[in-house]
Amino acid sequence: MRTDSDGGTREFVCYCQQRRLQYSVGFTLTTLTAAAVEKIPEHVWTPAYEADGKVRDGAWVAELTGLIDLTGWPPGMRVIVLAERPHPGAQLRFTDRNGLRLTAFATNTSRGQLPDLAWLQLLALHGHDASRWEPKRLCLRLFSAAARLTRQARQTQLRFATHLAWIKLITTALTHLSDCVGGVGAWK
Numbered sequence: 001m002r003t004d005s006d007g008g009t010r011e012f013v014c015y016c017q018q019r020r021l022q023y024s025v026g027f028t029l030t031t032l033t034a035a036a037v038e039k040i041p042e043h044v045w046t047p048a049y050e051a052d053g054k055v056r057d058g059a060w061v062a063e064l065t066g067l068i069d070l071t072g073w074p075p076g077m078r079v080i081v082l083a084e085r086p087h088p089g090a091q092l093r094f095t096d097r098n099g100l101r102l103t104a105f106a107t108n109t110s111r112g113q114l115p116d117l118a119w120l121q122l123l124a125l126h127g128h129d130a131s132r133w134e135p136k137r138l139c140l141r142l143f144s145a146a147a148r149l150t151r152q153a154r155q156t157q158l159r160f161a162t163h164l165a166w167i168k169l170i171t172t173a174l175t176h177l178s179d180c181v182g183g184v185g186a187w188k
Contacts, residue, residue, distance in 0.1 A: 003026060007025050008027050008106055012025065013025060014073075014074055016108070017074035017108065022107075022108060022136060023106070023107060024106075024109070026106075027104040029081075029104050030095070033095075033104075034097060036064060036067040037064065037081055038097060040062045047059070048084065058084055059082060059083070059084035059085070060084070061083075062083075063078060078106065079105070080104060082103045083102055084101050085101070086100075086101040124173035124177045125173055125176075128172075130142075141169075142170055145160060145166065146160075
């Protein structure tokens, strides 16, 4: 479920949680919540990405969850904040900080930082339609593929079943990642 901040109410988020739905909803920043952004260490901020996987110039994201009071909100809810340079002529709001426009969203996506998935898509899936897949589709098609880790002649290999529907994409992604980190991987 996706909505803007009008749908980002406790009632709606609790409704989604009770029905075991994944959600990503706008999260209204109050003065108190926006002040918590200043507690985020500089090294935590990572570049934001466009839908096509390109780095969004002048925009960064970080997780705000542990720095604000989420009493009354469902367990497992995360709050992600986006800080970006406002467009020329835009007036800053009272919740903006350090000359950057702040917006936030709440989600129940539980695996890692959302930017980590974007890095996977940017590095490993570049040029493929999968670079625009949502996290749920990535998990279903790529991360849940069964494989066997084997060792032979002092080499470790990751062996996938050849009949997997996404095997070509998986091996291409692993090859791209291996090239990015300078390692040599072995998978079949």
